[in-house]
Amino acid sequence: MTYTDIIVDFTNSIQFSDFPDRAKAQARMAMFDGVGCAIAGSQEDCGNIGAKWVRSCQSAPISTVWGTDMKAAPHDAALVNGTSGHALDYDDVIWSLAGHPSVVLNAALYALGEATDASGEDVLLCYMIGVEIMAKLGLTTQPLHSLVAGWHPTSSIGTIGAAMACSRMLGLSKEATTNALGMASSMSSGHVGNFATMTKPFHAGLAARNGIEAAQWASLGFTATKSPFDGKRSFHNIYSRDLPAKLEELEQLGKTFELDRTGMLIKPYPCGVASHPAIDAALELYHDKGVRADDVEAIRVGVTEYTYDKLNVTEVGNELQGKFSIAYPVAVALADGKIRLANFGGANVNDPEIQRLVGITEMYADEEIEKNWVMGTNRPCRTAVTLKNGDTFEKLVEISKGDPANPMSPEELQEKFRDCAGQCFDQTRTDELIAALDTVDKQDKIGNITRLLAKI
Numbered sequence: 001m002t003y004t005d006i007i008v009d010f011t012n013s014i015q016f017s018d019f020p021d022r023a024k025a026q027a028r029m030a031m032f033d034g035v036g037c038a039i040a041g042s043q044e045d046c047g048n049i050g051a052k053w054v055r056s057c058q059s060a061p062i063s064t065v066w067g068t069d070m071k072a073a074p075h076d077a078a079l080v081n082g083t084s085g086h087a088l089d090y091d092d093v094i095w096s097l098a099g100h101p102s103v104v105l106n107a108a109l110y111a112l113g114e115a116t117d118a119s120g121e122d123v124l125l126c127y128m129i130g131v132e133i134m135a136k137l138g139l140t141t142q143p144l145h146s147l148v149a150g151w152h153p154t155s156s157i158g159t160i161g162a163a164m165a166c167s168r169m170l171g172l173s174k175e176a177t178t179n180a181l182g183m184a185s186s187m188s189s190g191h192v193g194n195f196a197t198m199t200k201p202f203h204a205g206l207a208a209r210n211g212i213e214a215a216q217w218a219s220l221g222f223t224a225t226k227s228p229f230d231g232k233r234s235f236h237n238i239y240s241r242d243l244p245a246k247l248e249e250l251e252q253l254g255k256t257f258e259l260d261r262t263g264m265l266i267k268p269y270p271c272g273v274a275s276h277p278a279i280d281a282a283l284e285l286y287h288d289k290g291v292r293a294d295d296v297e298a299i300r301v302g303v304t305e306y307t308y309d310k311l312n313v314t315e316v317g318n319e320l321q322g323k324f325s326i327a328y329p330v331a332v333a334l335a336d337g338k339i340r341l342a343n344f345g346g347a348n349v350n351d352p353e354i355q356r357l358v359g360i361t362e363m364y365a366d367e368e369i370e371k372n373w374v375m376g377t378n379r380p381c382r383t384a385v386t387l388k389n390g391d392t393f394e395k396l397v398e399i400s401k402g403d404p405a406n407p408m409s410p411e412e413l414q415e416k417f418r419d420c421a422g423q424c425f426d427q428t429r430t431d432e433l434i435a436a437l438d439t440v441d442k443q444d445k446i447g448n449i450t451r452l453l454a455k456i
Contacts, residue, residue, distance in 0.1 A: 002227060002229070002230045003229040003230050003234075003247055003250050004178065004181065004226070004227050004228055004229045004230050006250050006251060006253055007133060007160075007164065007181060007229060007250065007253065008164075008174055008177045008178050008181060009174070010129070010132070010133070010253040010254045011129055011133070011164040011165075011167060011168050011177055012167075012168065012172075012174055012177055013254075014125075014129060014254055015125075016121060016124070016125045016441075018254070019125075019128055019257060019259070019260075020257055020259075020260040022259070022260045022263070023128060023257045023259035023260040024124070024128070024259075024441075026259045026260070026263045026264050026404075027124055027127055027128050027131065027259055027264075028124065028437075028438075028440060028441070029264065029266065029413065030092045030101075030102045030131075030264040030266065031102060031106060031124070031127060031437070031440060032413070032417065032434075032437045032438070032440075033091070033092055033102070033266050033413060033416070033417065034085060034091050034092060034102030034103055034106045035066075035106060035433070035437060035449075035453070036416065036417035036420035036421055037085055037086075037088060037090045037091040037103070037420055038066055038067075038081055038084045038085035038091075038103070038106065038107070039066060039067055039084075039420055039421045039423065039424050039425065039453065040087075040088055040090070040341065040419075040420035040421070040423040040424070041083075041084035041085055041086065041087030041088050041090075041201070042065075042066050042067025042068065042081075042084040042087075042424060043067060043423045043424055044084070044087040044088065045087075045198065046083050046084060046086075046087035046198050046201050046202070047067060047080070047083065047084035047087055049198075050065075050079070050080035050083050050084065050205070051065060051067075051068045051070065051080060053080070054070060054072045054076050054077070054079075054080050055070060057072070057076060059072035059073045059076040059077075060072065060073040062074060062077075062114070062115045063076075063077035063078070063110075063111035063112075063114045063115050063450070064077060064110075064111075064114060064450040064451070064453050064454050065077050065080050065081065066080075066081050066084060066450075066453040066454075067084065067424045067453070067455050068454070068455055069454060069455055069456050071454075074111040074112050074114070074115045074212050074216075075111070075209045075212045075213050075216075076209070077107075077111040078107045078108045078111040078112070078205070078208035078209045078211075078212050079107075079205040079206065079208065079209040080205060081106070081107040081110070081111065081205070081208070082103055082104055082106075082107030082108070082201075082204040082205035082206070082207065082208035082209070083201045083202050083204060083205035084201075084205075085102075085103035085106060085107055085201075085204060085205075086100060086103045086154070086200065086201035086203070086204035086205075087198075087201045088270045088323075088341065088344075089200075089201075089267075089270060089271055089272060089323045089324075090267050090269075090270035090341075090420070091103045091267065092264045092265060092266050092267065093264070093265040093267070093273045094131065094134070094135050094138075094258060094259075094262065094263075094264055094265070095262055095265065095376045095377055095378065096135040096136070096138045096139045096142075096258050096262060096376045097134045097135050097137070097138035097142070097153055097154075097157060098138055098142045098143055098146060098153055098306075098375075099134070099138065099152070099153035099154035099157065099158065100154045100158075100204065101130065101131045101134050101135070101154075101158065101161065101264075102127075102131075102264075103154070103204040103208075104130070104134075104154060104155075104158040104159075104161065104162050104204050104207040104208045104211070105126075105127045105130040105131065105161065105162060105165055105208075106127070107204070107205065107208035108130075108162045108165065108166055108207075108208040108209075108211045108212050109123045109126050109127055109130075109165055109166070109169060109446075110123065110446060110449070110450055110453075111208075111212065112166055112169055112170075112212050112215075113126075113169060113446040113447075113450075114446055114447050114450045116169065116170070117445055117447065118169055118445070118446050119443065119444055119445060119446065120439075120440040120441045120442060120443030120444070120445075120446055120448075120449070121441040121442075122169060122446075123169075123440065123446045124440055124441045125168070126165040126166070126168045126169045127165065128259060129161075129164060129165050129168050130161035130162055130164060130165030130211075131161065131258065131259055132253060132254075132257060132258055132259065133160060133161045133164050133165075133253070134153075134157050134158060134160070134161035135258035135259075135262075136249050136250055136252060136253055136258065137157045137160060137161070137249075137250070138153055138157060138376075139246065139249040139258075139375075139376060140236065140245050140246050140247050140249045140250060141236060141240050141243065141245050141246075142375060142376075143306050143375055144240060144243045144244070145157075145239065145240045145243070146192060146306070147305065147306050147309055148240075148243060149239065149240045149241070149243060150191050150192050150193065151188075151190065151191060151192070151239060151240075152190040152191060152192050152194075152195075152200065152203050154190070154203055154204050154207065155188070155189055155190025155203035155204065155206055155207045156188040156189065156190055156239060157188070158203075158204065158207035158208075158211075159184050159187050159188045159189070159206070159207040159210045159211060159214075160181065160184050160185065160188065160235070161211070162184075162207050162208055162210065162211020162212070163180045163181060163183070163184035163187075163210065163211040163214040163215055164177070164180070164181065164184075164211075165211065166180070166211045166212050166214070166215035166216075167180045167181075167214075167215040167218065169215070170215050170216070170219050172215065172218060172219055176218045176219055176221075177218070178224075178226055179218040179222060179223050179224045180214040180215045180217075180218035180224075181214075181224075181228050181229075182223075182224025182225040182226065182227075182228045183213075183214040183217060183218060183222065183224045184210060184211065184214045184228075185224075185225070185228035185229075185235045186224070187210040187213075187214060188210075188235070188239065189203070189206060189210075190203035190206065190207070192309075192310070195310060195324050196313055196320050196321050196323070196324040196325075197320060198320070200320075229247075229250070262376065262404060263404030264404065265378075265402050265403050265404065266402045266407070266408055266413065266416075267402050268339070268401050268402045268408055268412065268416070269329060269339040270323070270339070270340075270341055270344060271322065271323040271324075271328075271329045271339070271344070272310060272311050272323055272324050272326075273379075273400075273402075274303070274304075274306065274307040274310055274311055274326070274379045274381075275307075275311055275325075275326045275329050275330070275381070276400035276401065276402065277378065277379070277380055277381035277383075277397035277398070277399075277400040278301045278303075278326055278329075278330050278381040278383045278397070279329050279330060279333050279339055279400070280397045280400050280401055281381065281383035281395035281396075281397050282329075282330045282333035282334050282383060282385070283333045283337065283338075283339075284395060285334065285385055285393055285395070286333060286334055286337040287337060289393060291334065291385060291387065291393065292334070292335075293331070293334045293335040293353050293354075293356075293357060294353065295387045295388060295389075296334060296357060296360070296385055296386070296387060296388070297360070297386045297387055297388045298360050298361075298362075298385075298386040299327070299330060299331075299357065299360060299361040299362070299383070299384070299385050299386075300361075300362045300363075300364065300383075300384045300386075301326055301327075301330065301361065301362070301363045301364070301381055301382065301383050301384075302363075302364055302365070302366030302368075302369055302381065302382035302383075302384075303326070303363060303364070303365060303366060303369065303379065303380075303381050303382075304365070304366070304369055304370050304373050304379045304380070305365050305370055306379060307326070307363075307379050307381070308363060308364070308365045310324065311324055311325060311326040311363070312325075312326075312363060313325035313327075313328075314327065314358075315358075316328045316349060316355070316358055317349070318349060319344040319345065319349055322344055322349055323344065325358065326361070326363050326381075327357070327358040327361035327363065328349075328354070328358055329343075330357070330361060330383070331354045331355075331357035331358050331361065332348060332354060334357060334385070335351070335353055335354050335357065336348075340419065341419060341420070341423070366382055369381075369382060369396075378398060378399045378400055378403050378405075380396060380397060380398040380399075381396075381397055382394065382395070382396045383395050383396075383397070414434065417430075417434065418430055418434075421433060424455060425455070429452060432452050433449070433452050433453070436448060436449045436452060437449060
């Protein structure tokens with residue numbers, strides 16, 4: 001059996017009952033969290049610009065554009081909602097992908113599901129299919145796919161997962177699903193050079209849109225290569241050229257489940273996840289050691305090569321740059337003792353004391369951390385803070401808050417959702433959304449939820 005066949009057969013044959021209970025629980029939690037992040041993101045510049053664009057297109061009013069009074073064609077709604085969902089970089093991560101699955105799959109499947117009257121269970125099943133394909137593909141090629149080849153896996157691999165999830169939602173035949181997979185292998189995109197700009201969240205929107213379009217075009221008979229994951233012109237040979245790939249990981253599709261084996265990391269802080277261990281260390285210094293910003297003389301943070309590559313923004317002039325600078329959130333933690341959405345506003349970014357701390361922070365690739373780090377796990381940080389009195393506090397955090405091994409509590413998850421949803425909706429609407437999302441797989445139509453995501 002070819003690797004293409006393995007992906008297609010998994011997509012078409014897996015049943016809701018085949019997934020372990022923990023996988024379903026992790027999926028519900030991540031889907032819930034991702035919707036909240038997208039609601040808040042819809043009110044950001046990324047979301048507002050997307051809404052203006054879709055309004056100018058006069059797109060067919062079919063699927064809800066979240067946080068607005070508009071509907072649009074499913075692929076257009078998915079593009080905007082996916083961009084909004086990643087606008088704050090607050091959405092979940094699965095380590096095996098080294099990327100963000102829910103933002104892509106929520107945007108694609110809620111839009112397509114609303115258009116096709118899919119049930120909540122249909123959406124959850126297709127979501128889990130998409131996550132597992134993304135995660136196993138991540139295991140075949142990460143971190144080199146991103147670190148060396150320069151691709152953003154949320155988009156490049158996310159397009160593949162979204163296309164397969166949407167193909168299952170449309171009930172495509174094996175031939176049509178193979179065509180959708182072949183199309184998606186040409187639609188993959190998104191490079192890391194656009195991190196710390198609006199185009200990074202746009203990557204997630206593109207993956208969601210591409211997934212819908214690949215499945216819809218394939219359903220109409222559009223053709224593509226029959227072997228996108230095999231042969232000398234395979235996805236891996238083109239997108240990760242000359243890099244090693246562990247393709248045997250794909251043979252585990254349907255046998256082991258990444259949602260069960262590792263689970264989903266839910267972010268407690270709205271910034272790049274690789275900075276979270278350093279944030280945890282800074283918050284511990286603030287709350288347990290009484291360290292304050294004006295006590296600090298110097299900060300050094302040792303990290304993996306991957307973290308160094310992705311979060312090496314040293315001059316922070318806006319909130320997007322702050323999200324991809326390890327120095328900025330560490331500075332905020334030491335200055336404010338907390339990290340919330342409001343901490344990434346303009347006033348905080350331009351605060352002189354925070355800018356001073358950013359200027360005295362050094363990030364470096366720590367050889368010991370790199371040697372011990374295993375792909376598919378949290379990326380540790382060694383944070384050392386030297387005080388003006390000469391004292392130095394050092395903390396190695398290997399597993400950050402929000403990781404499946406150190407999860408947020410249900411109360412913390414709901415607090416985060418309320419903070420996000422409150423950027424757009426009142427408490428009554430937020431309560432309705434929480435109740436509906438908590439029972440997503442019991443909803444006879446996903447439209448019961450999408451109607452609550454409209455701002456009227």
